[in-house]
Amino acid sequence: MGTNGRKEKSLLSARDLKILTGIAEVFFPAGGAFAQGARDVDLNKLFNRFGRGFDRITLLGFRLMLGALWYLPVIFLGKPRTFGNLSSQDQIRYLEKFEKSRLYSLRGIFMAVKALLSMLIFSDEQIEKSIGFEPDCAPAAGLRSKSSAIKQGSDLNSDLNEQADVCIIGSGAGGAVAAKELAEAGFNTVVLEQGGYYAQEDFGQKPLDAFPRLYLNNSFIFSLGSPVVALSLGRAVGGTTVINSCTCFRMPEEVLAEWEEDYHLRGLSMKELLPFYERVESTINVKPGEMEVIGKNALMTRKGAEALGLSHGPIRRNTRGCKGCGLCNYGCPEGAKQSMERSYLPLAAKAGARIYADCRVDKIITENGRASGVQG
Template sequence: MARCGQGQACLLRLCQHARMTELTDSARADHPGPVSVAFAEAMFPAGETLPAPDATALATQVAGYVAGRPLLRGLLSLGLGWLEWRGLRQLGSRFSRAAVAPRRALLDALAPTLISGLLLRLVSLPFRAAYVLDSERAARMGVPRIQVPEQIETFRWQQQITRAAELEEDQTLDADVVVIGTGAGGAAAAYELASRGLAVVVVEEGDWHDRRHFNGDLPDMIRRLYRGFGATTALGNALIPVPIGRNVGGTTTINSGTCMRTPAPVLKRWREEFGLTDLDDATLAPWFEGVETMLRVQRAERRHVGPIGNIIEQGARALGLEQLHALQRNAAGCDGQGLCQFGCPTDAKQSTNVSYMPRALERGAFLFTGLRARRLLRDGQHGRGIEAEGRGADGRTVRLRVNARATVVAMGSLMTPRFLRDNGVRNPHLGRHLTLHPCGVVNAVFPETALRNGRTIPQGFGIQDFADEGLMFEGGTVPFAGHGLLNTLYGEQFVRFTERYPHTAYFGFMIRDTSEGRVRRGPHRDLPWISYHMNDTDFALFLRGIDTLARIYLAAGAEEVLLPGTRRLITVRNTRELEAFMARRHRPRDFLMSAYHPLGTARLAADPAQGVCDPDHRVHGWQGLYVMDGSNPPTSLGANPQVTLMTLASRAAARLADTLLEQGA
């Protein structure tokens, strides 16, 4: 016990020393802390194409990232203090004082471990970002510079937008309907309601951005467009990032643009199990068509899909697969810059900030941005509007009160449950039944093929042979920055992997999950607590996706197939090695997973004993309170959801409009 206590005291002193050193030195932009410099030097040696960066300059960049963010700054300092202690423990000297070769050996030793490996990944993230976000480095990897317009057109409907900073005092408005949120559900609902002559006010927590802002600067785009800097994560037997949007357009601004209708078997299940008898193909067909017309849906052009489409098609056909095609997308006129997840710089992608919201404003809706809905105005269990608040130009809190005959909550699956619960909605299903469409990725190296990564769309090709079984393959090429940020490599291995970006194929899959999670209030208003446990059935399907995609690559002639894990990157070169790997015992946490389609936390059901909202999207037991967003689908879809959400919201908003018009003023 005494030795353990001495070790803890030593660790604490070293952490405190390193933290003070880092805090002191990082305040001086020309002299970052010694541990930061030592880490940068160990992490980024010279490669064949990429020269070693100036370690001090890179560490200075990292200090700049966390400057003004005390929490991030403190966590980074503690992480570097931990690394300093590990150097003393395993190298016999502090990390910052050891020679560079032992430092690199220590990083390689820590990387595959469970706890230390996770800590090392977290410490390395800002350093990786500084390395891969360098424009010169990206240019060496064939990534073109983004062309951002200096001027754009102005339209009369833009006068309908008011930013919180423009409010000089608290405001009170009267409307027929107030809509909270501008994503797939909220924007479609606002358009439908305004088109029918109702007075509509839309409140959005995020800001309005146009294509001048979509400059390809990933840190800036993540700050502007993502909730919580993209850190929303589901915790359970796997760590699954679930990034969602916070901007006018919501997650549609940062998705890949894939458009699919709700699969017929899913609608059949909703009718049979949840009493949603009107949701059939014939009834929904005109609504689907209306959404697809608004989004200008068409097949992705093969020239923008890039060589990855040919590789996947070749390998899939060699395995006997047949349902191969370019994906349907909402991006007519796309020029293939590959920035779909960070705002389209040409407005080709018809996210709701480009499609539904401008048309809603043209029809008389009003949009208020930078305002967070705080309170539901209610008379018992009758919704009467909302109160929202934001920051005025002078930094003080400004409030907006909207008195409305009906309130539409469209904050998304992860945020809607908290708002409803905080405002008196009591239902045992609220916040439960969360499905995610967990996604996996497999990479492959084709040394002789220029894959044009960074100059093609991230998701343009798909395989549907296994769709009925709940397994959908879709392209998933990441930008150069993602290539460097998402791997678990260090030192020479990291640089070598980074340099192979032009020849590294990316493709992915998602599963129609039967597992369910839950959303609760989190430690910060931007970060809800998301719990999700992947069951054995879903994990077996996930493993099948890994195995199938690896075989496709091998059949297409890949030199190496890379299976990304949370602690290490597995390389296989033939089917024998693949089969040996797949025969091992695996757990969900062993694989790199992500998810982009949180659904179901305020699901529809005819019976309040089964769901939160009725078939008209009205909250059971309430009047004047509706939900129209990703929380509505009763089950996982097995298809990219934006068309489903827009269709359901459009139909529900039309019914709400009919009801309000019948009631009169």
């Protein structure tokens, strides 16, 4: 039910839901790996929670994909039946045709449906209990870590009119660093971010709730073509750094050399970049990943590297006191990740930059070929 007591509008039609449930029952049969399966969860409710941030085109694309999966056994198995009317063995055989196809787009359909169903089904409280999942990272109750210098849409009660030397659109890795450097250099700086302002106390949610809040278009945007390329981007104060994995590589020297040689880019040798790397890395605390939370995969890799005589070491990450809860891609509930809203943006605000969340720029106004303002 919606908050006003009316029944919430379903994003999927009854037919879409029948198709999704039919496929889900093959992936997650009750009494299979777990006692409970797809038929024990309310897929409609879970999909509505997740899919509310999809734009119309993505939702339509998803529904068309479901329809195609349902009606295509005639092509892949030569059987003029819908997926629901196949024997359970043929259903598995049919899905395997997608999983093992030589065509990336068919494998992509399989992976997308499987990933989506896994996320929906494992978000159900009963299923969580049945597999013994206990979330072990959560922000302390009552925590209030937001900076009052970052203004949210709800803080504004009239149109925003700002005069500035520089207007930065977007508060991610690029925008936040530029804002701090420009504000500290004395420029009157404004940052406009279309996404909301979330901080540690807002994180620790299930993926299906975090995606609509923190990701552009709910999870992915797609560049349509052959192949279709899916891209994940953050949409929040701090940009994609709020949901990234904190791995901090420097550009390999051979790539910098290639840029110089092939594209004649100057000023980008490692020697010239080093002071900037060091400055950024110290601001966001880039250090080798903590051994206490490095995990069994990494320890196994270390063992293998040692056996083969290869150099090895933990990747460098921008964290402070990471407890390894593995929720980096949904916002850090421990406040360990030194993403932009915890590092560069407060410094930019301290230097006088005005930072606004929930402000989407739709138009850049130009005068005599130069940007003179923005509108949104």
